[in-house]
Amino acid sequence: MLRQFKDFIEQQSLFQPDHIVLLAVSGGVDSVIMAELFHRAGYRFGVVHANFQLRGEESDQDERFVESLATRYTVPFYSTRFYTANFADSRNVSIQMAARELRYEWFEEIRRKEGFDWIATAHHLDDQVETFFINLIRGTGISGLHGIPVRNDRVIRPQLFARREEISGFAREQEIPFREDSTNSSTKYFRNRIRHQLLPLLLSIEPDYARQITDTISRIRETESILNPYLEETRARLIRQEQNHWIIRIADLRNLVPLSAWLYELLVPFGFHPSTIQDLIHALDQDSGKTFLSPTYRIIKDRDRLIITRAPSYDTQRPVEEYLIGESTGEIRDPVHLTFQTIHRHPGYLISADPNRATLDRKKLSFPLTLRRWSPGDYFYPLGMTKRKKLIDFFIDEKISIPEKETCWLLCSGNRIVWVIGRRIDHWFRVSTRSNELLVVDFLP
Numbered sequence: 001m002l003r004q005f006k007d008f009i010e011q012q013s014l015f016q017p018d019h020i021v022l023l024a025v026s027g028g029v030d031s032v033i034m035a036e037l038f039h040r041a042g043y044r045f046g047v048v049h050a051n052f053q054l055r056g057e058e059s060d061q062d063e064r065f066v067e068s069l070a071t072r073y074t075v076p077f078y079s080t081r082f083y084t085a086n087f088a089d090s091r092n093v094s095i096q097m098a099a100r101e102l103r104y105e106w107f108e109e110i111r112r113k114e115g116f117d118w119i120a121t122a123h124h125l126d127d128q129v130e131t132f133f134i135n136l137i138r139g140t141g142i143s144g145l146h147g148i149p150v151r152n153d154r155v156i157r158p159q160l161f162a163r164r165e166e167i168s169g170f171a172r173e174q175e176i177p178f179r180e181d182s183t184n185s186s187t188k189y190f191r192n193r194i195r196h197q198l199l200p201l202l203l204s205i206e207p208d209y210a211r212q213i214t215d216t217i218s219r220i221r222e223t224e225s226i227l228n229p230y231l232e233e234t235r236a237r238l239i240r241q242e243q244n245h246w247i248i249r250i251a252d253l254r255n256l257v258p259l260s261a262w263l264y265e266l267l268v269p270f271g272f273h274p275s276t277i278q279d280l281i282h283a284l285d286q287d288s289g290k291t292f293l294s295p296t297y298r299i300i301k302d303r304d305r306l307i308i309t310r311a312p313s314y315d316t317q318r319p320v321e322e323y324l325i326g327e328s329t330g331e332i333r334d335p336v337h338l339t340f341q342t343i344h345r346h347p348g349y350l351i352s353a354d355p356n357r358a359t360l361d362r363k364k365l366s367f368p369l370t371l372r373r374w375s376p377g378d379y380f381y382p383l384g385m386t387k388r389k390k391l392i393d394f395f396i397d398e399k400i401s402i403p404e405k406e407t408c409w410l411l412c413s414g415n416r417i418v419w420v421i422g423r424r425i426d427h428w429f430r431v432s433t434r435s436n437e438l439l440v441v442d443f444l445p
Helices: 002-012 029-041 057-073 084-091 095-114 125-138 164-173 190-205 209-238 259-270 274-283 391-397 402-406
Strands: 020-024 044-051 077-081 118-120 239-242 245-249 291-293 297-302 305-310 322-325 338-344 357-361 369-373 409-413 416-420 437-443
Touching: 002 029, 020 029, 020 095, 029 044, 029 057, 029 164, 044 057, 044 095, 057 077, 077 095, 084 095, 095 118, 125 164, 125 190, 125 209, 190 209, 209 239, 209 259, 259 274, 259 297, 274 291, 274 297, 297 402, 305 402, 357 416, 391 416
Parallel strands: 020 044, 020 118, 044 077
Antiparallel strands: 239 245, 245 305, 291 297, 297 305, 322 369, 338 437, 357 437, 369 409, 409 416
16 A cells, blocks of 8 residues: 555655655544555654634544654644534534635645645545535535645545455555444434445446546546636626625626536535525526525625625624714724825815725814714715715715625714715814815725
8 A cells, every 4th residue: 555655655756755644633543554654654644633623532532642643753833723513603504614724724834834835634536425425415616526635725635446345455454453433333424424325336336436437536627627717717807806895797697608517616615505506597587685604604685686695703793883083093903994184275185085084073073072873763964965864875875785784884073973984974064165274085996
């Protein structure tokens, strides 16, 4: 097996002999054998272990076992503990997705900080097949069928040449100890049901199914490489990024045939499920305001366009944030960048029409001013109007999208709104013919 391991690394050009590789070792047979093969091959490596604290003392024993393994190999060892269940709840994702996000982000942090060239995970051919069927059953596009890549950015998979039974057989023959994860035999998790129920059935039908499916995955990946340049060109043409969100014109989507396939492929980077794509298509002719979620992004139907933003991480029931601005304040940078300048009006002074500048009658202001988010029920008297207007109605009239509303801040004097920042000042605080002392506030987005 050592020879196959070294040959696979050379054939795939995974790393150079002088490179240092950070091995992700859980304590299970797959990652333990990967570490043993690295050791026997004489490659330079370190060991990293994530304790997800999901199995109590068993998880702690795994951590101690992996640390002892690194000590035996006399290589660097890095470990951390995650509150995985809490993280999953806060992100509204599965435990498996939470663990994946946590570990890869932390692995990359260690890699950069400690000077490793690569991160190696112990995925093998059976993992490849399981992932293929998981995506196939749950629904996916072509990108979901290309399997686990041998290399992905700085992550490599040097055991993608071997079957699970080959790795386990090597461990038994060489009497190499490893840890058994008690959850591996449970059919609670979808992957385990694929592993323990579907794959044995396939094995009874076709003993060499894993390698045949792997060959199919390779052809899918090659086909994807042919299509990707066209997809990327279309994605760049249709999706316009504006600061922290992305815009797609619905009129542009109507020219794509078949729309469902195109829309799915365009939105692959944002993680939307095929069923969500179908719901989105049905909403294209409906009223504005509908929202569609992926684990990390959302799409908002806004009149003649789709707006893509990161999924809000804040609590919609959060207390109102308030920031006080003193009379002598010249500039603030957080939570928004504002500058303040007091000037004395002179003949011929022209008031700027720039919506990012508010020119106010300073004598009508009561300090300290307050900077806060808008709340339901807020109202003000928009410049030029003598009747009050609810802020939510102002947003509708001004065609302000949901993401823009969520990032809207108000400058207030006492209980009154002075300026909907970047939009409109209140009529009461305008500069009149009797105004001599002015406060000029600039918003620097």
